[in-house]
Structure formats: structure tokens, C-alpha cells
Amino acid sequence: MRIKDTLENYVFVLPAVAIFSIFYIIPFIWVFQLGLFEWDGISFTKVFVGLGNFKEIFTQDVNWWHSMWNAGYITLIALTLQNILAFMLAWACDREIKLKNFYRVIFFIPPVLSEVVVGMAWRFIINDIDGANIINRALIGMGFPGLAHNWLSDPQTALTVVAVVHCWKGFGWGFLIFLAGLQTIPRELYEAARVDGASSWQSFRKITLPLMIPVMVLVAILTVLGTMQVFVLIVSLVGGEFAGHTSVPVLRILASMRGSSRFGYACAQGITFGLVLIVISFIQYRFSKKGQ
Amino acid sequence: MWCKKALAAVLVLFSVLGCAAQKTDSKPTISVWHWMTDRDPAFQELAKKYEALTGVKVNFELYAPSDAYSQKIRAAAQGTNLPDVFGILGEKRDFASFIKAGHILDLTSYMEANDSAWKNSFFPKALAVNEFAPQNSYGINPGIYAVPIDIMTIQMVYNKKLFAQLGLNPNHPPKTLQEFLDTGAKIKAAGMQGLVSGWGEVWMIDCLANNFAFNIMGKDKVLATIKGEVPYTDPDWIRVLTIFKEMKESGVLAQGLVTMINKSAEQLFANDKAVYAFNGSWCVNVYKGMNPSLEYSAMLPPAASDKYPIAIWGGAGSSFMVNARSKNKEEAVKFLVWLTGQDQQAYLAAATNNLPANRNSLSKIPEVLAQFARGMDYATHPNVWGVSEFSLVIEAWDRGIQSIIIGEKTPEQVAEEVQKIKERELAKKRAQ
Numbered sequence: 001m002r003i004k005d006t007l008e009n010y011v012f013v014l015p016a017v018a019i020f021s022i023f024y025i026i027p028f029i030w031v032f033q034l035g036l037f038e039w040d041g042i043s044f045t046k047v048f049v050g051l052g053n054f055k056e057i058f059t060q061d062v063n064w065w066h067s068m069w070n071a072g073y074i075t076l077i078a079l080t081l082q083n084i085l086a087f088m089l090a091w092a093c094d095r096e097i098k099l100k101n102f103y104r105v106i107f108f109i110p111p112v113l114s115e116v117v118v119g120m121a122w123r124f125i126i127n128d129i130d131g132a133n134i135i136n137r138a139l140i141g142m143g144f145p146g147l148a149h150n151w152l153s154d155p156q157t158a159l160t161v162v163a164v165v166h167c168w169k170g171f172g173w174g175f176l177i178f179l180a181g182l183q184t185i186p187r188e189l190y191e192a193a194r195v196d197g198a199s200s201w202q203s204f205r206k207i208t209l210p211l212m213i214p215v216m217v218l219v220a221i222l223t224v225l226g227t228m229q230v231f232v233l234i235v236s237l238v239g240g241e242f243a244g245h246t247s248v249p250v251l252r253i254l255a256s257m258r259g260s261s262r263f264g265y266a267c268a269q270g271i272t273f274g275l276v277l278i279v280i281s282f283i284q285y286r287f288s289k290k291g292q
Numbered sequence: 293m294w295c296k297k298a299l300a301a302v303l304v305l306f307s308v309l310g311c312a313a314q315k316t317d318s319k320p321t322i323s324v325w326h327w328m329t330d331r332d333p334a335f336q337e338l339a340k341k342y343e344a345l346t347g348v349k350v351n352f353e354l355y356a357p358s359d360a361y362s363q364k365i366r367a368a369a370q371g372t373n374l375p376d377v378f379g380i381l382g383e384k385r386d387f388a389s390f391i392k393a394g395h396i397l398d399l400t401s402y403m404e405a406n407d408s409a410w411k412n413s414f415f416p417k418a419l420a421v422n423e424f425a426p427q428n429s430y431g432i433n434p435g436i437y438a439v440p441i442d443i444m445t446i447q448m449v450y451n452k453k454l455f456a457q458l459g460l461n462p463n464h465p466p467k468t469l470q471e472f473l474d475t476g477a478k479i480k481a482a483g484m485q486g487l488v489s490g491w492g493e494v495w496m497i498d499c500l501a502n503n504f505a506f507n508i509m510g511k512d513k514v515l516a517t518i519k520g521e522v523p524y525t526d527p528d529w530i531r532v533l534t535i536f537k538e539m540k541e542s543g544v545l546a547q548g549l550v551t552m553i554n555k556s557a558e559q560l561f562a563n564d565k566a567v568y569a570f571n572g573s574w575c576v577n578v579y580k581g582m583n584p585s586l587e588y589s590a591m592l593p594p595a596a597s598d599k600y601p602i603a604i605w606g607g608a609g610s611s612f613m614v615n616a617r618s619k620n621k622e623e624a625v626k627f628l629v630w631l632t633g634q635d636q637q638a639y640l641a642a643a644t645n646n647l648p649a650n651r652n653s654l655s656k657i658p659e660v661l662a663q664f665a666r667g668m669d670y671a672t673h674p675n676v677w678g679v680s681e682f683s684l685v686i687e688a689w690d691r692g693i694q695s696i697i698i699g700e701k702t703p704e705q706v707a708e709e710v711q712k713i714k715e716r717e718l719a720k721k722r723a724q
Contacts, residue, residue, distance in 0.1 A: 040385075040386070040389045041366050041370070041389075042366060042369050042370070042386065042389040042390055042393055042395075043389050043392055043393050044393055060716070123556075127548060150547050150548045152548060152551050153547065153548040153549070153550055153551045153698065154698075155698055155700060158551070236553075237551075238492060238551040239490070239491075239492020239493050239551050239552060239553040240492055240493055240494060241494075241691070242492065242550060242551050242694065243550065243691045243692075243694035243695045243698065243700065244691055255687065258359075258362065258382075259683050259686075259687065260683035260684065260687075261382070261383075261385060261386055261389070261683070262683075
């Protein structure tokens with residue numbers, strides 16, 4: 001009877017395990033295997049190089065780690081600016097304010113737009129010669145003509161502009177998840193706190209924040225995973241890697257595959273990148289557990 | 293009983309039908325995969341004509357954009373399910389990899405049949421891009437492996453109206469680098485934008501830099517550098533890099549050029565917002581679509597030296613290959629012979645404003661397109677050099693030029709960095 005129950009349980013999880021294995025585990029192993037070869041992606045023959053590609057990534061490929069640093073910078077801005085903004089707006093929309101449904105719709109428009117469209121639109125807004133130059137005009141109008149410059153072609157500002165546009169596009173997802181999380185907090189807790197004389201800030205600090213930690217962790221993990229893989233927005237905003245200043249890992253992988261025809265190396269980069277993301281997510285998860 | 297009889301009758305009927313000779317369509321269908329959105333309607337029209345003429349149906353299947361097409365072709369090559377006719381987007385080494393993997397038919401015997409009639413109908417430089425010379429560095433059997441459908445040259449264009457506004461002679465574009473740089477001051481003073489191009493996508497930077505390199509040090513030295521015999525720190529190479537610094541300082545380059553995508557550059561030039569553009573002959577069709585009344589003319593990049601002639605990139609614009617594993621390869625070759633015939637090429641040129649690969653079809657093309665065609669006299673292309681630079685070196689070179697333009701690095705610094713990567717790659721190659 002017990003064996004039958006166990007078998008039944010396995011039968012129930014089998015479809016999920018099969019799908020996960022076929023679409024995630026097996027491709028991951030296969031890509032890892034390809035990472036052990038020098039291969040142009042076309043020939044039927046591959047040259048086995050062992051861990052040579054991985055060694056090259058870790059010891060020689062400065063551009064790769066620079067791209068990782070750039071992606072980390074964008075992610076840091078997304079984790080702070082984007083998520084704080086998303087949380088604040090969600091918190092505001094969770095309260096009894098006028099037109100809150102209208103705001104919910106408005107805030108969710110940017111995430112559903114294509115990254116190419118967003119990139120082209122912001123390029124038009126920001127750029128001076130092939131765009132409307134709105135930012136610079138505004139700066140000049142406000143009395144800061146010294147700040148007006150070509151934001152996308154300046155190595156000091158290009159990556160930050162990319163990060164800010166990415167935040168604009170992405171904050172709607174965080175907003176939606178935060179809003180859903182806020183709505184699960186029982187209203188009675190706030191009412192009880194108010195009866196006990198708690199201020200709004202105290203309610204926020206003692207009720208909202210602790211109960212929202214699991215949601216915050218989820219949003220943070222999704223932000224890291226989504227932001228580290230950004231690249232379409234960069235291509236549409238600045239055309240590519242811009243002398244390395246807007247280089248990100250996915251663009252490096254693409255450059256290895258298409259530019260250099262090094263499929264094996266690109267696979268090794270993909271695996272390395274995947275492992276970095278897994279480690280970051282795991283660390284975030286552990287920290288959140290400790291926090292709880 | 294009647295039921296059994298009916299069943300027997302059905303069985304007999306199916307047996308008879310099953311044994312009957314299969315009705316076969318003796319004319320095959322040729323499938324062609326391509327990425328050329330602008331040429332697709334013309335291809336479809338030609339396919340209809342070919343079917344009416346021969347009874348052979350040709351299916352042109354468009355897969356755009358070119359990036360997606362490129363991936364599709366590679367995936368199909370890995371699965372050995374390439375179509376009868378296809379094109380490859382990439383460098384010569386990718387072309388060589390496809391041949392080595394047995395995907396591409398050697399067309400030499402077809403080209404040389406009937407006293408090389410087919411071969412002689414093409415511009416030699418267009419064919420050269422698709423040819424592998426004896427003892428080539430790719431290890432490919434010498435021969436012609438693809439058919440050029442059109443040709444292209446990459447040159448500069450200048451806006452005649454803006455030239456006149458700047459007080460420059462619209463019929464005499466600058467010929468030397470100094471004359472070109474001198475126009476920068478006027479452009480700057482007038483608050484206009486100078487040269488626009490897709491330098492955010494980098495490969496066009498490499499193209500112009502190579503033009504200057506050929507002009508300053510000649511082909512032999514450029515090829516010797518690729519072979520590793522001359523370092524990138526050589527004064528001639530530093531001179532090439534310095535030209536970009538000089539262009540930036542003179543004001544002849546448009547603002548934001550290093551992050552400009554070619555589509556934006558084309559829009560700026562077509563809308564009279566930039567004085568110069570660096571673009572390929574395909575731009576004639578693009579500009580026509582964006583602004584039919586645009587007054588412009590083509591010019592060679594300005595010469596930085598009188599030691600060697602200026603060279604521009606040119607040759608086959610797009611080419612088609614025949615799948616060596618296709619059961620329709622003979623029909624596919626016949627179709628390509630027809631497609632590159634004089635009338636079909638003239639039709640393609642008229643319909644798409646691209647330069648025909650058949651040299652007998654050049655008679656009725658617009659003047660600006662003819663200017664691009666005349667550039668073929670100066671054309672060269674990395675695909676005909678027989679050696680290719682390491683992709684990491686090209687990448688470092690292009691990034692380095694971007695850094696020079698934004699004032700981040702000096703030409704000497706970039707040369708040193710590029711040379712370091714070159715030495716690393718050479719050492720790796722020697723170790724293999």
C-alpha cells in the first residue's frame with residue numbers, strides 16, 4: 001500500500017519533472033558540453049578543449065568581466081531606484097486615493113511595451129541631433145545649460161541613461177507584484193494598530209514592511225534575473241557596446257557567437273553567466289531567510 | 293454477406309489505387325531562403341516569370357531581420373535541412389565553414405561551361421568575393437561557390453544643398469583629407485552636422501579605417517599586418533587611427549556618431565540634417581524612400597596620402613549559394629543562371645535601386661547609382677584578401693576607434709592594446 005502511494009506521488013510529479021528536465025536541465029547540460037569544445041556552430045566536427053574556454057573566461061577575457069560589471073551597475077540601480085519607486089507607488093495605490101485604477105493601468109503600460117520601441121522612443125526623447133532633445137531643452141530652460149550634452153554618446157552618462165530607461169520600463173512589474181502583496185495584508189492589523197495609537201509610519205514599519213519581505217525578495221530576485229539579461233534596450237538606445245561602456249554579458253555572448261563564430265566559447269560564457277545568476281539568487285534567498 | 297462483398301470491393305479498389313503509378317510532378321519546386329525585405333516583391337515577380345517560362349516553381353521565403361535569418365541558416369545547417377538556394381551573412385570564414393561542412397555546391401564547372409559565359413557576365417570583383425583562390429588560408433578547394441545577385445560599394449555621399457549653403461562647390465566634393473577636414477570648421481560654424489554613419493554598430497568604422505589603411509600603407513602592408521608580420525604599433529597604423537582623432541577635432545563628424553545606428557544616420561542624411569554620410573550603395577533606395585527630392589552625390593573617401601590609391605569596400609552585395617545536398621541542385625543552378633541574366637538583373641536594379649551583378653545590365657541606372665558603380669574600380673573586400681584578421685583584434689580595433697572619437701584614448705594607446713590582443717591570438721594559433 002505504501003509503495004503504491006509512493007509510486008502514485010511520483011506519477012503526479014513526473015510531468016513537471018519531465019518538462020523541467022527536457023526544457024531546462026538537459027539543455028543546460030548540453031550547453032555545458034558544447035562549452036568544452038572549440039566549435040564554429042556550422043561544422044560537424046568540434047575540437048575538444050576541456051575547460052579551456054572557461055579558463056579563458058576567468059583569466060583572459062577582461063571584456064567579459066567588464067560587461068558583468070556594467071550589468072551589475074544597471075542591476076544595482078534597478079534594485080534601488082526601480083524597486084523603491086515601484087513600492088512607493090504600489091503603497092500609494094493601495095490606499096484610498098482617487099483614480100487609483102487609472103494609475104494602476106498607467107503604471108503597467110511601460111512593461112508591456114517592446115524594448116525596441118522603448119529604446120527608440122527614449123532615444124528620440126534624449127538625443128539632440130536625431131531626436132527631440134527634450135532633456136537638454138528642459139535643462140537649458142531650468143537654467144542649467146552646462147548640464148546639457150549628448151547623454152547617450154558620453155561614456156560618463158551612457159550606462160546610467162540605459163539603467164534609468166530600464167527602470168522606467170521595468171518598474172511596472174514590481175509595482176504590480178508589490179500591489180498584490182500589499183492587498184494580502186489583513187486590514188484588521190492596521191485597524192488594530194490605529195486603535196492602539198500607532199502612527200502611519202509605525203504601521204508601515206511594524207506591519208507593512210515585515211509582511212512584505214517575502215514579496216520584496218521575490219521582486220529583488222526577478223529584478224536581478226531580468227536586469228542582468230538586458231540587451232535589446234541597449235542595442236536600440238546606443239547601437240551596441242559603445243566602446244565597452246554599455247557592454248553587457250548577453251551582448252558579449254552574441255559577439256562570440258556571431259562576431260567571432262565561437263559557439264563553444266559562447267556556450268561557456270552562457271554557463272558562467274547562468275551560474276553567476278544562480279549564485280546571486282541563492283545569496284539573496286539566504287539573506288532573506290536570515291532577515292525573516 | 294453484402295457487407296463482406298463491400299469490404300472486399302473496397303480492398304480491391306485501394307489495392308489497385310495503391311499499385312497504380314504515383315502521379316508525380318516532373319517539375320520540382322525550388323526553395324530559396326533570403327533576408328532581403330526590400331527585394332522580396334521583385335524576387336516574387338521574377339519567380340512568377342520563371343514559372344511561366346519553365347514550369348518550375350520557385351518559392352522565395354523571406355526571413356527578416358538579417359540577424360534572425362542568420363540564426364535560421366546556421367540552425368538549418370546543423371540539422372542538414374537547408375533549402376535548395378540560400379545566402380550566408382557573415383565573414384569569409386563562415387562561408388568557408390559552410391563549404392567544409394559540405395553544405396555548398398562548387399559552382400566552378402557551371403561558371404566555366406560554354407567558354408565561361410556565365411562567369412564572364414559578372415563583374416570580376418563581385419565574383420571574387422565568392423571565390424576561393426588556390427592555397428587559400430581557409431583550406432578550401434579553389435573554386436567559385438556562390439552567385440552574386442547584386443553588387444555594392446561603400447563610399448561617402450554628400451548633400452549638395454547643404455554644400456551650397458556652406459559656400460562649398462556642390463560639384464567638387466573634397467578629394468584630400470585636408471580638404472575634407474577644412475569643411476569641418478564651416479560645418480561647425482554653421483551649426484550643422486557633418487558625417488553620419490552607423491558607427492554604433494561598429495563594422496562600418498572598420499570599413500572606413502581599412503580605406504585609409506590601404507591609402508596610407510598599401511595592400512601588401514595591410515595584409516602583412518593581418519599575417520602578423522607588421523605590428524599595429526607601426527607608425528602607418530597609428531596614422532590611420534590619428535585620422536579619426538583629426539576628424540573629431542575638425543568638427544567634420546556629427547555629434548553622437550559613436551552610438552549612431554545606420555537607420556538613424558540614413559534618416560538624418562535623407563532629411564538634410566547632415567552634410568556627409570558614409571554608407572553603402574543600398575542607401576540609394578533607402579534615401580529615395582525617405583526623401584525622393586534629396587540632392588546628393590557619391591564621393592570616394594578623401595585621400596590621406598598620395599602614396600597609394602584609395603580603396604573602398606565593394607564587391608558582391610548579396611550572393612546565393614546552392615545546397616550541395618539538395619536533390620534539386622541542377623534545377624537550382626539553372627534558376628540562378630536565369631536570375632543573373634541581363635534582363636532579370638536589369639529588372640532587379642530598376643525595381644530595387646541596387647547595382648546589378650551582371651555587368652551588361654548597367655545601362656539604365658540613376659546617376660547616383662552609377663557613381664557608386666564607378667567605385668567598383670577602387671573596390672576591395674576582406675573576403676578577397678585570402679587572409680582574415682582575428683575577430684577579437686577587429687573588435688578591439690573598432691572599439692579603440694570609438695574610444696579615440698570620444699577622446700578617451702590616444703591613437704598610440706589603442707594601437708598598443710590592439711597589438712597586445714593580436715600577439716595573444718597569434719600565440720594561441722601557434723599553440724594549436
